[in-house]
Amino acid sequence: MAIIVQKFGGTSVADIDRIGAVADRVRASVEAGDRVAVVVSAMAGVTNQLAAWAAQAARDMDPCEYDAVVSAGEQVTTGLLTLCLQDRGIAARSWLGWQLPIRTDRVHGRARISGIDVDALGKGLEAGQVQVVAGFQGVTDDRRVATLGRGGSDITAVALAAALRAERCDIYTDVDGVYTSDPRIVAKARKLDKITYEEMLEMASLGAKVLHTRSVELAMKHNVRLQVLSSFNDLPGTLVVDEDEIVEQELVSGITYSRDEAKVTLTRVPDRPGVAAAIFGPLSDAEINVDMIVQNVAADGQSTDLTFTVARSELKDALKVLEGKKSLLGYDQLLPDPDVVKVSVIGVGMRSHAGVAKTMFETMAAKGINIQVISTSEIKISVLIAEEYTELALRALHSAYGLDAG
């Protein structure tokens, strides 16, 4: 019998009725012959409430105590789901992070799992008992509760699946899989049956919010087969797997976009060695992440324009840092532009096929969309364009790459 790890997020366990529906779903898997370990998040809104209280309690928060407060949410749903399963005649027990234990480092608030002891849990599964594990939390070597940060329950589920050598890790969420693009914008977007870890990683970091990059990385590292599916219907979801498992790989798997971008241009920067370090060093010191960078060749042999992007929320800080260095850097003007969007085309098929970039540039040109910045990797091409063209660009690219649903 196969071991399956199932993870249910906050909206799937938002109240007792929904927790009951999760129990029904787990029961169906048990009755189909699977051995099931379940990972649950806190009820939707609970973690935010706890975090808000903690923020009210102290301005400068001890992350250790913050973790003690916010980890209470998963504890509650773990117990409640176990009770719901037992009420349906399914043998079940709950596990908190410290009980297994799920060991982590001491980086409270975004701890990394260093190991999970699954002996007792494995025995329970073997005996036909559903194991309900609190997501998002572990325990440090000095016996403090540590939380894993954003996407933490997904990480718990993937780590548990790896430790149990599970057949599959099913991530139940409020969408029914990974789409070729955002269905709210691209009406013809299709759900993907399968996608590679690499593509999923790019999608997660380029704006698709269905999975957090850390859980995808972990799944890739341990070769855990992930499935993203909806807890509100019974449709199959999207499998995130190794490239080898995908027989007919499409050229492009998805078109994503991220509005959390802002562009900064420094005009007439002196074209001499060390100028890039002088600009990006202070930004890095201020913990501002710079994403795309373009530096033109100096037409006059003396100065050039330099453009880069940062997260929109960090634009103000970035400008402050650069204004403070104006005389040192010797630029002419500092031109911010928050009204930009990054559109990306993702597909492992690009590795072996030329022409993907060409299609992108031609499509943008045909729609009269000016490309401001370009960046590429082995399996993706991203362009920065004016935000007002977002929907137009997405739909045009979706058609151009032949992704439109039948």
Add this chain to the structure above:
Amino acid sequence: MAIIVQKFGGTSVADIDRIGAVADRVRASVEAGDRVAVVVSAMAGVTNQLAAWAAQAARDMDPCEYDAVVSAGEQVTTGLLTLCLQDRGIAARSWLGWQLPIRTDRVHGRARISGIDVDALGKGLEAGQVQVVAGFQGVTDDRRVATLGRGGSDITAVALAAALRAERCDIYTDVDGVYTSDPRIVAKARKLDKITYEEMLEMASLGAKVLHTRSVELAMKHNVRLQVLSSFNDLPGTLVVDEDEIVEQELVSGITYSRDEAKVTLTRVPDRPGVAAAIFGPLSDAEINVDMIVQNVAADGQSTDLTFTVARSELKDALKVLEGKKSLLGYDQLLPDPDVVKVSVIGVGMRSHAGVAKTMFETMAAKGINIQVISTSEIKISVLIAEEYTELALRALHSAYGLDAG
């Protein structure tokens, strides 16, 4: 420097503002030179909410999982209070039951503490760090969370004070001490400066709700000096101490009442050996506690009337049990009366002074109150009377024993 344990109940930590007020109070003690360990309950209402969810989740609850759910409440306040203390510049850390650990037996929902490891906590206190401990919870030898039941946080505080050999255990609550009688009924009731463990035990079991009997028993056993005081003002409270500490012992310390009483009379019960066992055995089997019992001498040498009291909430069950045994018991009529109240006079002084009972009976007679049942112990006299006389009886007795405030 003295070690003080301070315990704050649910209304004292009902929201962030109140938790902040608790932190201010703890800071005052620290600044006065005390080494403070704090025990906190869940925010008022939280435990009830969690218990209600658990009850919705399963009809027949696994007490182990129930405990996992409800113990989350104390976890939250423990972290929040620690954050509030740190925000005020006071070094502090939180402890959950499993972290110390507070060891308990496996009787989930009403577990008993078998030991507390206070080494790390003691070192923290020595270093001037406030130790904030979650009340109501411990951990079993198979690493499950167990809760202590009603009054659980008080029990945690007393057990911790015993383990730390603390100078005093202060129980902060929403009343400012132990009164000679219920001030809502007896306007002239006085707050007691001191009361003995034995008296406090009788008060707690006879209707005064300020402390739970289990915590008083534990304090008495380990000779922990308890203080009951208000978290909403700065007045001294009532000290619960050994008899030796009270120099001038009053004859009577308090007049209590309990409305949670119901009377049952069986008429013309055959007066033969074994009849009491035949009546009370089945009630005990049904887990119905019988309190006061009166059996008259058989006037005719053949049958007698038998009267006893049970908790009002158990009256229906008690009647059902006895109706089912009617032919076996051979009584004539089964007469229930829920409209009764038990009024008690308590004082260790009774041991050495006669006349306390006489005063009670004379006072009741003077007010025309009929005494239905009497029961006594070394330090209390209880009478059952019609409920409508409650206020009259309390005020009259309070005056008769000289307890009225100046």
